Amino acid sequence: MAKSQEILEQLKESGHRFTGKRKIVVDLFIEYKDKYLTAKDVYEHVKKSYPSISYDTIYRTLALLKQENLIEEMEYGDEASRYRLSCGQGHHHHLVCLGCGSIKVVKDCPMELINIDRDDFTVVNHRFEIFGYCSTCGHSNKS
Amino acid sequence: MAKSQEILEQLKESGHRFTGKRKIVVDLFIEYKDKYLTAKDVYEHVKKSYPSISYDTIYRTLALLKQENLIEEMEYGDEASRYRLSCGQGHHHHLVCLGCGSIKVVKDCPMELINIDRDDFTVVNHRFEIFGYCSTCGHSNKS
DNA sequence: GCTTTAAATCGTAATCATTTCGATTGACAA
């Protein structure tokens, strides 16, 4: 609650408005702070309080929160994008549970460990994610 | 041509048919063996020879070739999936040029360099790709 | 070569996530 207030203040400072819908979205991410949620998850949740909520609002809110570095986006295969509360400013990677969507942070970055010829290639971005099952979800459903 | 023949023979051995459309698709991947192509690229190309080609055929052909490990699929952001000729049996990663779609192979795998607690997490998969611009495309269009 | 038949293909519609848009509402600065 204090936390969501803080986040919404931050939005306000960067020239955006404080709305009830945004508060609900932020609260949801805080509640599930160690999980990835889909746009649909968020939509269904907000719908409980605002039955007339539109996907337009959901996607713009997600884009805004992402742009403000308050949430992170992740894609896996051709499934819908998933979002979670930003876990901090430092660069990091994730262990993503395919069962429950929970994540663990990996601090090591392969870009610092790997050797590539940067004269031959200008790196602008990289992607590194590890998928599997957390201890709760066990060893099931191997793919 | 010898190569495409070889690939189509391999398909045949696993119980699939040799069709003119499949040959054209395979030839295309051989011609652009160092680039990623979208389903649409493939569709447009086949359309030249078979104007009535359907996307159904393109996607099933891509799925078949992928299933037979003849091509590899890659996704970047919310753009369309891209495909390229399989570069071999060994595990590897890619430098992907955001300009022209060409790729370079990286033999090092971060999973061998990084330290994670495998008692706490059962790894089933990982993803590691480096995006940027090749020497031909230069340093432009940073994102 | 001719028949057979299941795989492959066609044409088109459906699906699903996401985006767009004109009209309306509402937050908040003055």
Add this chain to the structure above:
DNA sequence: TTGTCAATCGAAATGATTACGATTTAAAGC
């Protein structure tokens, strides 16, 4: 309290991909 523009709504559009009933065709067997 009011004016303005961001935010939202409702609904349709988009773009990639998939699905499906009808038709065609590769290739195995005669």
